Amino acid sequence: KRELPQAMVPLRGVVTQPTTALYVGELAWASIYYVTDEDIKAPLKEGGVEADLKELTFYEQKVNGKSRGVVFLEFSSTEAAVRAKELLENA
Numbered sequence: 308k309r310e311l312p313q314a315m316v317p318l319r320g321v322v323t324q325p326t327t328a329l330y331v332g333e334l335a336w337a338s339i340y341y342v343t344d345e346d347i348k349a350p351l352k353e354g355g356v357e358a359d360l361k362e363l364t365f366y367e368q369k370v371n372g373k374s375r376g377v378v379f380l381e382f383s384s385t386e387a388a389v390r391a392k393e394l395l396e397n398a
Contacts, residue, residue, distance in 0.1 A: 325389045327361075347353040347378055347395075354394040359387035 334342040344363055351357040362381040367374055384387040 325377045325385040327385055327388050329382075329392055330377065330396070331395060332382065334374070334376040334378060341374055342378070347380070349356055350394045350398040351391055354390060354396045356382070356387045356390050356394070359383045360391075376383075 317382070330346070344365070347363060348369075350359055352361060359382045360380060361383055362377045362379070365374055366377045366379070380391065382391060
């Protein structure tokens, strides 16, 4: 499990007005290993929210097509998104 950057630590677990979308950053994208959709879906499946996932989009650099290390997730409900956030934080 990776540690959050120091500036982000106070924000962990803060949910003020949950939405159905999640933005997950700082994903591995090196040429040896990169995060795939299956890596993202695995903890969601174990936690029972994979069926609520409507969209999963990885963002790439326009110039070279390499991953930016960011994925956008959209769920069918705010409850599923909040649960997914908890699952991904502990993955």
